[in-house]
Amino acid sequence: MLVPMSKVYIIGLKKYFLDALEELQIYGKVHLTDLSDGIAKGEIPIESMRLFKTSEDELDELKSLKSRGQILLKNLFGKPDIESNCPSIEMKEKLSIAALVKQAGAYFETAESEASVLVQKVEDLSEEQAELLQYEPLLVKIEPTVKKLVGDQDMYSTAIIVEARFRAAANELRDTLGRISEGAATTVVKSLGDEMLGIVVVADKEHASIIRQTLSDEHVNHVKLPETFEELPFSEALTAIHERIAILPEKIEKAQIELALYAENQREILCEMTNGIINCIHQLEAIEQFGETAYTFVIAGYLPSAELPDFKKFLEDKWANGVTVEEIPIEPKEYSRVPVELVNGTKFKPFQAALGIWGQPVYGTFDPSFIIAMSFPFIFGMIVGDIGYGLLLLGLCLFFKWKYPKNGVVQAFTGVLAPGGLMAIVFGVFYFEFFGDLASEYIPGLNTLKPIQITSSFSLPFIRTSSSMMMTLLVMAISVGFIEIVAGLIMGVVNNKHMGEKKEAIEKSGILVILLAVVAMVAFKFVPLLTSGLSVQSAAIVNYLIYFVLGVGFIVTLAGGGIMGAIETMESVSHIASYIRIMAVGLVGALLADAANKLAFVTMPNAAGIFLAIILHVLNFAIICFSPSIHALRLTFLEFFGKFLETGKVSYKPFAHVRKDEQS
Numbered sequence: 001m002l003v004p005m006s007k008v009y010i011i012g013l014k015k016y017f018l019d020a021l022e023e024l025q026i027y028g029k030v031h032l033t034d035l036s037d038g039i040a041k042g043e044i045p046i047e048s049m050r051l052f053k054t055s056e057d058e059l060d061e062l063k064s065l066k067s068r069g070q071i072l073l074k075n076l077f078g079k080p081d082i083e084s085n086c087p088s089i090e091m092k093e094k095l096s097i098a099a100l101v102k103q104a105g106a107y108f109e110t111a112e113s114e115a116s117v118l119v120q121k122v123e124d125l126s127e128e129q130a131e132l133l134q135y136e137p138l139l140v141k142i143e144p145t146v147k148k149l150v151g152d153q154d155m156y157s158t159a160i161i162v163e164a165r166f167r168a169a170a171n172e173l174r175d176t177l178g179r180i181s182e183g184a185a186t187t188v189v190k191s192l193g194d195e196m197l198g199i200v201v202v203a204d205k206e207h208a209s210i211i212r213q214t215l216s217d218e219h220v221n222h223v224k225l226p227e228t229f230e231e232l233p234f235s236e237a238l239t240a241i242h243e244r245i246a247i248l249p250e251k252i253e254k255a256q257i258e259l260a261l262y263a264e265n266q267r268e269i270l271c272e273m274t275n276g277i278i279n280c281i282h283q284l285e286a287i288e289q290f291g292e293t294a295y296t297f298v299i300a301g302y303l304p305s306a307e308l309p310d311f312k313k314f315l316e317d318k319w320a321n322g323v324t325v326e327e328i329p330i331e332p333k334e335y336s337r338v339p340v341e342l343v344n345g346t347k348f349k350p351f352q353a354a355l356g357i358w359g360q361p362v363y364g365t366f367d368p369s370f371i372i373a374m375s376f377p378f379i380f381g382m383i384v385g386d387i388g389y390g391l392l393l394l395g396l397c398l399f400f401k402w403k404y405p406k407n408g409v410v411q412a413f414t415g416v417l418a419p420g421g422l423m424a425i426v427f428g429v430f431y432f433e434f435f436g437d438l439a440s441e442y443i444p445g446l447n448t449l450k451p452i453q454i455t456s457s458f459s460l461p462f463i464r465t466s467s468s469m470m471m472t473l474l475v476m477a478i479s480v481g482f483i484e485i486v487a488g489l490i491m492g493v494v495n496n497k498h499m500g501e502k503k504e505a506i507e508k509s510g511i512l513v514i515l516l517a518v519v520a521m522v523a524f525k526f527v528p529l530l531t532s533g534l535s536v537q538s539a540a541i542v543n544y545l546i547y548f549v550l551g552v553g554f555i556v557t558l559a560g561g562g563i564m565g566a567i568e569t570m571e572s573v574s575h576i577a578s579y580i581r582i583m584a585v586g587l588v589g590a591l592l593a594d595a596a597n598k599l600a601f602v603t604m605p606n607a608a609g610i611f612l613a614i615i616l617h618v619l620n621f622a623i624i625c626f627s628p629s630i631h632a633l634r635l636t637f638l639e640f641f642g643k644f645l646e647t648g649k650v651s652y653k654p655f656a657h658v659r660k661d662e663q664s
Contacts, residue, residue, distance in 0.1 A: 007329070008301055008308070009328060012297055022283065029304065029656070034289040035289060049287055050287075058098065058284065059284045065101065065105065068108045100273075119259065155203065159201070164191070282655070332498060338364070344367070344369050349412075349415065353412040383582055384424035386436070387429060389589075393624070420628075420632070432449075436595075438593075480582060481575065481580075485572055485643060489509075506560030507561035592619075
């Protein structure tokens with residue numbers, strides 16, 4: 001349901017303006033509109049309100065403080081957005097903007113300093129852990145080589161890890177070290193996989209300093225050990241790294257706990273400050289939407305009509321006659337600018353969310369949420385039409401709804417698909433399909449049931465895969481299209497009248513008459529029952545009347561839409577024809593299920609055949625979850641809604657304090 005709105009002007013003495021603006025924000029139900037455009041065009045004989053220089057400076061400071069608050073939130077809680085971290089916490093003390101700026105600035109300066117120390121501690125320990133874990137497996141590979149070279153001797157040893165592409169440079173380094181140590185240094189180049197090389201250098205301690213100096217002077221492009229371990233002999237460095245890796249997780253955990261405790265201690269005051277800053281920013285940014293005279297201010301907006309009496313009392317209780325509200329009638333030409341709020345019951349909420357794919361309706365028109373709830377499951381069920389697949393889909397939807405009760409996306413998807421699964425079961429009974437023709441052909445007891453033949457082209461159950469039923473299925477699909485397009489045109493005429501769009505209403509009325517006349521013509525020609533009681537003369541008169549109505553329809557259509565009216569008429573016919581996809585897509589799924597059953601029971605009546613049949617049914621079910629949904633949504637939104645739904649761009653967003661469900 002579209003919530004009825006009232007357009008209001010809030011007029012008051014200037015001395016009450018700042019208090020009124022704050023109280024209006026606390027009240028939180030008025031959607032503000034911008035008067036500046038109307039004032040500039042001379043439509044409203046008042047002046048636009050402007051920010052003073054001091055207010056502009058305060059706004060800049062507040063925005064800077066907001067950014068600092070978001071950075072603090074990210075550092076302390078991992079996310080910069082307020083809604084993820086803060087409940088709706090109001091300022092305990094009412095402060096002026098200047099006082100808030102001063103107090104928040106002092107708080108942020110202290111909190112930023114304290115938080116940065118704790119955050120840096122966690123980051124440093126985590127980086128150290130990552131760095132050591134990078135070295136450890138490579139050094140472990142080198143360790144046997146070092147032990148073999150050093151043995152029990154008191155020798156200097158070091159290891160360098162370089163990229164494999166520097167093998168030639170590694171060989172040159174080996175020769176250099178051998179030369180400057182006069183053969184005292186032993187250098188071994190060892191492959192550490194495809195990408196890295198290990199260079200192990202062992203020498204007596206007399207040559208340790210010159211080797212270290214050479215390695216430094218040669219600017220060897222290598223993976224350096226952390227500074228803490230770089231000067232240690234290799235065996236000592238490796239032992240120290242093992243020990244450090246073992247204790248780092250505990251240190252990181254302690255640092256994280258320390259940071260989390262600090263964050264929780266600061267949450268309330270940080271949220272209080274940040275929310276207060278955002279509220280003040282919203283107040284200052286709203287001012288230039290208002291108007292003023294020498295002694296009064298004017299604020300324009302909308303609020304739900306049901307709230308208007310309480311709002312009037314609210315203003316009267318606060319300022320008596322100092323601030324008043326005046327309701328202004330909403331003219332049809334303004335509907336596109338009126339904010340829209342949709343309120344639907346729990347069962348229709350998922351379909352309201354689905355409506356967001358297409359867009360919200362313009363104020364004063366139909367709310368399509370209920371219509372989607374009728375159209376989508378019906379078309380989906382008519383396409384799928386299988387008891388087995390319907391039960392499977394319904395069961396999965398109920399499971400996911402139970403498993404993820406707080407996940408909005410899951411609840412929305414399952415809320416839309418579950419009714420579709422239910423309608424698939426209903427149509428499955430009508431088609432007598434249970435995982436295709438499993439029941440009608442292969443399940444003992446059920447396979448003996450035969451359809452009751454009503455006419456040569458219709459039976460109960462209606463076996464849609466039978467060649468004799470194809471034409472009837474085609475007529476059924478087109479009939480659904482005709483009903484929806486006609487219903488859409490009727491609602492379109494009503495919407496156009498509400499919005500004062502007379503030509504569009506006339507055009508759609510003409511198209512509606514044409515479609516009804518064409519159906520009457522087809523029925524009169526192909527349904528003998530309609531003409532059996534008529535004489536030749538009476539039948540001719542009826543035919544002439546139908547042609548006359550058809551001509552009137554064309555004239556009305558051209559009068560309303562001109563040449564575009566003729567194009568729209570052809571488009572409506574093509575939209576009705578689009579509903580043939582209900583038959584086509586449905587038959588593909590049914591025939592694939594039948595093929596899977598035949599594979600298991602006729603072609604390959606063994607374990608392999610059953611396995612392949614199950615795979616085909618799973619594949620078919622996966623397709624069923626997506627393809628019919630897409631086609632049902634397309635027919636509903638494009639063909640059906642295209643006849644009446646005009647989308648608006650203004651959602652109801654009241655001027656209000658920051659709340660948990662709508663913080664920014």
